[in-house]
Amino acid sequence: MSARTPTVCPYCAVGCGFYITRSGIEYMQDHPVNEGSLCPKGNAALDVLNHVDRLRYPMMRIGDGWIRVSWEEALDRLAEEMKRALREMGPKSIAFLGSAKCTNEENYLFQKIARLVGTNSIDNSARRCHSPTIVALRRMLGTPAMTNPITDLALSDCILLIGSNLAENHPVVARWILRARDRGAAVIVADPRVTPTAWLADLHLQLNPGTDIALINGMINVILREGLENRSFIKERTGGFEELDVSDYTPDRVSSITGLSAGDIVRAARLYAKSSASTIVYCMGITQHTCGTDNVTACANLALICGQIGRPGAGILPLRGQNNVQGACDMGALADFYPGWRSVDDSREIDELRRLWNAGALPVGRGLTADMMPDADLRFLYVMGEDIVNSDPTVSRRRGKLKRCFMVVQEIFMTDTAKLADLVLPAAAWAEKEGTFTSTERRVQWVSRAGEPPGEARPDIWILAEVAARLGFDFPSEPEEVLAEINQAVPAYRGISRRNAGARGGIIWPCPHPDHPGTPVLHAERFSTPDGRARISPVHHTPLERTSPEHPLILLTGRVVLHYNSGSMTMRSEGLVKREPEMHVDVNPDDAARFGVADGDTVVVETGWGRARARARVTPRQKRGTLFMPFHFPETNLIASELLDRNAMMPELKIAACRIGRAD
Amino acid sequence: MKEILVRPERCMGCRSCEIACAVEHSVSRDLFRALSEMPQKRLYVEHVPEYSLAVPILCRHCEDAPCVAVCPTGALTQDALTGVVRHNRDVCIGCWTCASVCTYGVIGRDRRARVAIKCDRCPELDVPACVSACPTRALIYGVVEDLSEARRAASALKLARGVAASR
Ligand code: SF4
Ligand code: SF4
Ligand code: SF4
Numbered sequence: 001m002s003a004r005t006p007t008v009c010p011y012c013a014v015g016c017g018f019y020i021t022r023s024g025i026e027y028m029q030d031h032p033v034n035e036g037s038l039c040p041k042g043n044a045a046l047d048v049l050n051h052v053d054r055l056r057y058p059m060m061r062i063g064d065g066w067i068r069v070s071w072e073e074a075l076d077r078l079a080e081e082m083k084r085a086l087r088e089m090g091p092k093s094i095a096f097l098g099s100a101k102c103t104n105e106e107n108y109l110f111q112k113i114a115r116l117v118g119t120n121s122i123d124n125s126a127r128r129c130h131s132p133t134i135v136a137l138r139r140m141l142g143t144p145a146m147t148n149p150i151t152d153l154a155l156s157d158c159i160l161l162i163g164s165n166l167a168e169n170h171p172v173v174a175r176w177i178l179r180a181r182d183r184g185a186a187v188i189v190a191d192p193r194v195t196p197t198a199w200l201a202d203l204h205l206q207l208n209p210g211t212d213i214a215l216i217n218g219m220i221n222v223i224l225r226e227g228l229e230n231r232s233f234i235k236e237r238t239g240g241f242e243e244l245d246v247s248d249y250t251p252d253r254v255s256s257i258t259g260l261s262a263g264d265i266v267r268a269a270r271l272y273a274k275s276s277a278s279t280i281v282y283c284m285g286i287t288q289h290t291c292g293t294d295n296v297t298a299c300a301n302l303a304l305i306c307g308q309i310g311r312p313g314a315g316i317l318p319l320r321g322q323n324n325v326q327g328a329c330d331m332g333a334l335a336d337f338y339p340g341w342r343s344v345d346d347s348r349e350i351d352e353l354r355r356l357w358n359a360g361a362l363p364v365g366r367g368l369t370a371d372m373m374p375d376a377d378l379r380f381l382y383v384m385g386e387d388i389v390n391s392d393p394t395v396s397r398r399r400g401k402l403k404r405c406f407m408v409v410q411e412i413f414m415t416d417t418a419k420l421a422d423l424v425l426p427a428a429a430w431a432e433k434e435g436t437f438t439s440t441e442r443r444v445q446w447v448s449r450a451g452e453p454p455g456e457a458r459p460d461i462w463i464l465a466e467v468a469a470r471l472g473f474d475f476p477s478e479p480e481e482v483l484a485e486i487n488q489a490v491p492a493y494r495g496i497s498r499r500n501a502g503a504r505g506g507i508i509w510p511c512p513h514p515d516h517p518g519t520p521v522l523h524a525e526r527f528s529t530p531d532g533r534a535r536i537s538p539v540h541h542t543p544l545e546r547t548s549p550e551h552p553l554i555l556l557t558g559r560v561v562l563h564y565n566s567g568s569m570t571m572r573s574e575g576l577v578k579r580e581p582e583m584h585v586d587v588n589p590d591d592a593a594r595f596g597v598a599d600g601d602t603v604v605v606e607t608g609w610g611r612a613r614a615r616a617r618v619t620p621r622q623k624r625g626t627l628f629m630p631f632h633f634p635e636t637n638l639i640a641s642e643l644l645d646r647n648a649m650m651p652e653l654k655i656a657a658c659r660i661g662r663a664d
Numbered sequence: 665m666k667e668i669l670v671r672p673e674r675c676m677g678c679r680s681c682e683i684a685c686a687v688e689h690s691v692s693r694d695l696f697r698a699l700s701e702m703p704q705k706r707l708y709v710e711h712v713p714e715y716s717l718a719v720p721i722l723c724r725h726c727e728d729a730p731c732v733a734v735c736p737t738g739a740l741t742q743d744a745l746t747g748v749v750r751h752n753r754d755v756c757i758g759c760w761t762c763a764s765v766c767t768y769g770v771i772g773r774d775r776r777a778r779v780a781i782k783c784d785r786c787p788e789l790d791v792p793a794c795v796s797a798c799p800t801r802a803l804i805y806g807v808v809e810d811l812s813e814a815r816r817a818a819s820a821l822k823l824a825r826g827v828a829a830s831r
Binding site for chain 1: 674717
């Protein structure tokens with residue numbers, strides 16, 4: 001091991017770089033995205049390595065207990081159970097969950113196993129963060145990804161942040177927004193809550209939860225009425241404009257839906273449309289709704305009619321969650337896409353892969369998505385690095401059902417999901433293996449090994465190659481060899497190698513050949529749709545969850561800066577837990593008075609889906625009529641809604657009607 | 665002379681600086697340790713909810729530092745050249761006189777050794793850890809004159825814009 005190993009942060013998808021040295025973290029001042037800086041999670045990243053709780057040996061369940069087994073035994077058993085399920089019930093009875101925390105190479109091999117044994121029932125956590133982005137942006141722009149790199153924000157003159165609390169979730173992005181502000185850019189934040197992100201705003205639109213489409217259509221209404229749209233862009237680069245009818249969304253009507261003043265709606269519209277380069281940044285406040293796909297569509301409509309896309313500083317930036325969620329999707333760890341965004345419904349597109357893999361036939365048609373798995377009649381479930389029990393409302397409630405199938409969990413910690421498993425395989429953490437991660441801005445970065453995994457833990461890629469061998473497939477087990485196969489399977493990755501991905505800051509896809517410099521800005525000349533034009537498509541506001549006398553408040557969920565998703569990693573970092581130790585719920589002072597709750601009380605929050613206990617934090621920052629709970633604690637999942645966006649199979653995680661009361 | 669300067673209007677309260685500080689000053693920084701110690705920070709991000717602001721408060725290494733003047737044992741000393749106020753824990757008796765006079769309240773208490781604990785401006789680093797870590801550059805390491813110059817330029821820009829708009 002050399003004295004300092006460059007690496008990429010294992011937490012969020014910003015993709016910050018730093019060095020690992022014998023004595024800890026060293027900042028990487030010349031990394032293009034973070035320029036050395038790290039958020040608290042990045043600073044605490046090493047706490048995960050060699051943590052006392054790390055899984056060290058393969059373990060098999062015997063009754064209610066566990067026994068340590070050899071890798072040989074564990075892998076043989078895994079293969080035997082999978083084969084038995086296939087033999088007795090066929091490919092419909094098995095399912096796979098890939099990981100947005102594992103490398104591209106690992107996710108690629110994982111989905112390849114699923115497809116070769118005959119199922120498209122493979123998914124990953126992207127389902128619960130950006131599946132609506134995938135559906136909407138792929139249909140409208142051709143490529144379901146951020147159009148511009150993060151650093152481009154510094155070039156924007158107007159930045160519209162909607163449904164994103166990036167100051168807490170992707171703190172390093174704020175660096176670039178502030179740079180734009182230094183140059184005089186206007187920052188608009190649309191969020192029902194006064195978040196630290198809202199502190200960055202010149203204009204904070206504190207809209208009612210779930211009224212994003214109304215707001216955006218209202219802005220479009222103003223833009224069209226005042227003639228601020230980009231006619232030539234609409235004519236030359238888009239289709240479908242004629243169908244866009246937003247005449248109903250007058251500022252006055254939108255004001256009554258969103259609770260904003262008509263003047264603010266007009267102001268936001270003018271700022272966005274008139275600036276020389278505007279960017280929309282959105283996150284799960286947009287996607288995690290039953291209307292998530294429509295929300296994304298509305299955002300893209302706005303950008304398209306103003307021509308604010310395809311130029312430096314002008315684009316649409318969906319901020320992805322986990323460090324490799326973009327990559328896991330690019331690799332086809334999805335029930336509806338094969339590697340390279342080939343639709344599971346198009347047998348022609350898949351044909352190329354069939355030849356590449358030397359396969360007889362490949363499964364066609366969407367497989368089970370994560371939320372459908374617990375209710376399906378599964379015999380075998382293989383989970384790689386996902387804590388579904390703590391991140392998925394359906395799974396949380398139906399965990400009992402999962403126990404009926406043979407479940408393998410490949411993890412670094414004994415998560416609540418692993419506790420249900422029949423077989424637990426100890427995996428290496430990010431810095432103990434090699435391979436590529438693709439950040440939210442399509443930046444592919446090679447991560448080198450900085451240390452050895454604890455005990456007998458092994459890189460996922462090794463485990464997968466061993467599993468494949470037992471199923472009769474011959475898979476490469478070196479990350480570089482797998483990347484070479486990805487070059488052929490995923491067109492955008494054709495020219496990506498250890499060389500260019502391993503250079504400082506890696507390379508941004510599409511990279512069509514080895515000497516290509518990468519493509520930071522998408523859609524510069526044409527969109528990646530079949531005819532090269534973007535599709536404008538009308539969407540309309542429909543009221544989401546309504547309050548009722550029984551459930552008079554709206555519960556919002558989100559993240560806090562010190563934690564990460566289900567918490568299986570951050571909850572094990574003492575420095576982080578100390579600072580955000582327990583489940584809390586933010587309550588507006590008026591609502592607190594109305595429901596007899598005082599600051600610090602233990603309260604019960606109840607939705608139509610379940611109930612959870614938390615400690616009340618009374619704060620004027622919380623909008624009246626709403627509550628807020630962070631989702632890093634298991635309780636939040638138990639009360640989140642189970643409604644789905646039918647386009648993207650995204651659960652409504654953001655809002656639910658609820659009531660609150662003191663626990664006693 | 666370089667100082668750690670604060671631009672509170674840029675701070676979003678992420679507390680990365682606090683964690684970076686604590687990690688930099690933890691005794692066993694070995695990556696392959698079992699996590700046992702609770703690292704302690706030396707700067708404090710104070711949330712002021714009424715104004716929707718977070719303000720990082722850290723030792724100013726005051727010229728003529730009052731804490732140094734009152735320290736009875738000479739545990740606190742000021743470097744004549746750099747102005748850095750250092751603390752020698754071997755001599756400190758934990759009397760908290762320094763804490764009583766520090767306007768900023770940045771003299772902390774080492775939970776185990778029961779002596780004072782304060783910012784030492786990371787003697788082993790070119791740039792203090794909190795500054796390197798800060799995502800928004802709310803913390804900068806530079807000379808006061810440069811900060812003032814940048815502030816003057818920013819206000820001039822604002823004013824010029826106003827004048828231009830009214831022409
Ligand atoms: S912003 Fe994201 S990638 Fe960067 S240090 Fe924080 S968690 Fe890691
Ligand atoms: S500890 Fe307080 S009094 Fe002493 S130098 Fe720092 S800011 Fe000044
Ligand atoms: S790291 Fe920077 S932005 Fe974050 S709390 Fe500290 S000073 Fe504020």
